[in-house]
Amino acid sequence: MSELTHFDAGGQAHMVDVGAKAHTRRRAVAEGHIRMLPATFALVKGGGHKKGDVLGIARIAAIMASKKAADLIPLCHPIALTRVAVDFELLEADNAVRIEVTAECSGQTGVEMEALTAANVGLLTIYDMCKAVDRGMVIDGVRLLEKEGGKSGHWRVES
Numbered sequence: 001m002s003e004l005t006h007f008d009a010g011g012q013a014h015m016v017d018v019g020a021k022a023h024t025r026r027r028a029v030a031e032g033h034i035r036m037l038p039a040t041f042a043l044v045k046g047g048g049h050k051k052g053d054v055l056g057i058a059r060i061a062a063i064m065a066s067k068k069a070a071d072l073i074p075l076c077h078p079i080a081l082t083r084v085a086v087d088f089e090l091l092e093a094d095n096a097v098r099i100e101v102t103a104e105c106s107g108q109t110g111v112e113m114e115a116l117t118a119a120n121v122g123l124l125t126i127y128d129m130c131k132a133v134d135r136g137m138v139i140d141g142v143r144l145l146e147k148e149g150g151k152s153g154h155w156r157v158e159s
Helices: 038-046 054-066 112-130
Strands: 024-035 081-091 096-107 138-148
Touching: 024 112, 038 054, 038 081, 038 096, 038 112, 054 081, 054 096, 054 112, 081 112, 096 112, 112 138
Parallel strands: none
Antiparallel strands: 024 096, 024 138, 081 096
């Protein structure tokens, strides 16, 4: 790892200049989990929640959030996303839902923040929709799994 890039020589925060960077295909994958009571998990799994399709709404929220990362994170560049995919895995043994978000673009800066923002907001949406029946849900494990493109190339988490 090199130095922090969002500070100038005087220690002041600034937006990194990406103007001279090459346009390359960029991709980032992020994940996270939300654990809940067995009864809550059954509602999510069965689609019987009175508010509707919890995972369908969380998918749309995650996609929308990916497009707002630069509005939420002060020094994040606004980028033109070319693809955002959101998948859920129901982990019955843990009464949990796993989200995985893949964000892609062709540009001068990466899409890690978009993928991570989407994963967080997708999980928060599940919480919001289910909080009336389970306020003790736990969101955890939000992390970057993989990124590719740009000068630093390909990176993958080591489990």
